[in-house]
Amino acid sequence: MSYDVAALRRRFPALRAGIAHFDGPGGSQVPDAVAGAVAGALTSPLANRGTVTSGERAADGIVGSARAAMADLLGADPRGIVFGRSMTALTFDLARTLAAGWGPGDEIVVTRLDHDANIRPWVLAAGAVGATVRWLDFDPDTGELDDVAPLLSGRTRLVAVTAASNLIGTKPDIAAIAASVHAAGALLMVDGVHRTAHEPVDVRALGADFYACSPYKFLGPHCGVLAADPALLETLHPAKLAPSSDAVPERFELGTLPYELLAGTTAAVDFLAGLDPAAGGDRRGRLLASMSAVAEHEEPLRRRIEDHLAGLPGVAVRSRAASRTPTLLVTFDDHDPADAYRYLAGLRIAAPSASFYALECSRRLGLGDAGSLRLGLACYTDDDDVDRLLTGLSAFVGA
Structure with missing residues (x-):
């Protein structure tokens, strides 16, 4: 597996704006080729x-x-x-x-x-x-x-x-x-x-x-x-x-x-299909290899975020299934998640708060129609993005 996230990010014109995107579940950024x-x-x-x-x-x-x-x-x-x-x-x-x-x-x-x-x-x-x-x-x-x-x-x-x-x-x-x-x-x-x-x-x-x-x-x-x-x-x-x-x-x-x-x-x-440059074969085979590489890239980033959030006071991660995507729903004991959304936006970090049309899920979690803060990783998320997010969330809760 050969996955170069730095080279990948250079293909996304929107990333030049300097925003750390954790809003991929709502819609990804687009590469130049698209x-x-x-x-x-x-x-x-x-x-x-x-x-x-x-x-x-x-x-x-x-x-x-x-x-x-x-x-x-x-x-x-x-x-x-x-x-x-x-x-x-x-x-x-x-x-x-x-x-x-x-x-x-x-x-x-x-x-x-x-x-x-x-x-x-x-x-x-x-x-x-x-x-x-x-x-x-x-x-x-x-x-x-x-x-x-x-x-x-x-x-x-x-x-x-x-x-x-x-x-x-x-x-x-x-x-x-x-x-x-x-x-x-x-x-x-x-x-x-x-x-x-x-x-x-x-x-x-x-x-x-x-x-x-x-x-x-x-x-x-x-x-x-x-x-x-x-x-x-x-x-x-x-x-x-x-x-x-x-x-x-x-x-x-x-x-x-x-x-x-x-x-x-x-x-x-x-x-x-080209995200794993080492993959060969037909397009289907290259897609299988590349999407596996995406999963391998995103998984340790997800674990970094979860490990950090576990140490923040009054912060809970509601994404707990044994098998899950790198998408985390975060709630706060003493803060409105909408305030966290706005605070992070001020730091040029895109991490929205809502129920994201999953009304029944949000209600079942006891969050009503408002939902909470969602952190979603994407194939172009890197360690610097995660560093900025974790620093921002720590400052938000006063840790």
Whole structure:
């Protein structure tokens, strides 16, 4: 493994501003190659997809390249890669489509660990057709998700679960959940938005029927991605315009795709594939090596932060699951976390405080809708960033 964080950081124009970024879970900074790809698409001949003009061929090539790139990142079939405005929008569309086949007596399962984008679309869709919603809880002391099996039955149609909590970092055992869900004859929807930025992903190995993520969390532009088996997508018939394609995956993509954002998405995946320069082979193999290198880089930084926070008076880390991402939720006995957010911002350290749309999780932790201070590491976080953060937090609590 050869991971040069100093060289990596030089590829991020935004880092020249001197801000220590611990806000990656809300959206990463973007490398020069991604910005260049977006600009290149917008400043080259571009038109609606087709095969006649150069602009049409360029658009078609951008879409095909982006599907292949995301398939390599996720271990998925490029024919099952769907693009949309956001993960939230894609999930709402999918929920409405699936719910068309549900009715009274059918059940779905959502968790209190999830971001609301993998809760509310399913709750609303179930409510519209009279289906029952069952809630899977987690232990607020450990952050561990409860066993899904007791909630499953022959009436279960879908289980929606996060691959990693965007608030406290918990990584449930998705493969084990998938086995239980499939044994009950149900489908599994996995929110991979947070997890995809931190480690290798293999959608097939996880057993996810649907896996959604957001490129802007892993160095790319603002759009959403849904991965599924194309054979499964063939069985679904979303509402669409009459003239639009009925082919898979196009039938799930409403309107004209944002070609410049897809070009940036491909560039982000290619950039990630090069994070371990020693890795060889095809892009999928290089991505597996590079994302493993990301995890190895972030882990000791996370431990440094946790060890330091353990010695600060009145400070608690609420991210305690045995398997978790390098994302820490921090609470204070005698301080408002919003004050910590503002204090750190004054030191040019970005570490926001909120519930970050994980309302059910925040409420279950006893933090209400306000949440608390979240510290998220990224592939470009270095020891100097961590030094600045720890010094700032120590000064904030008067240690």
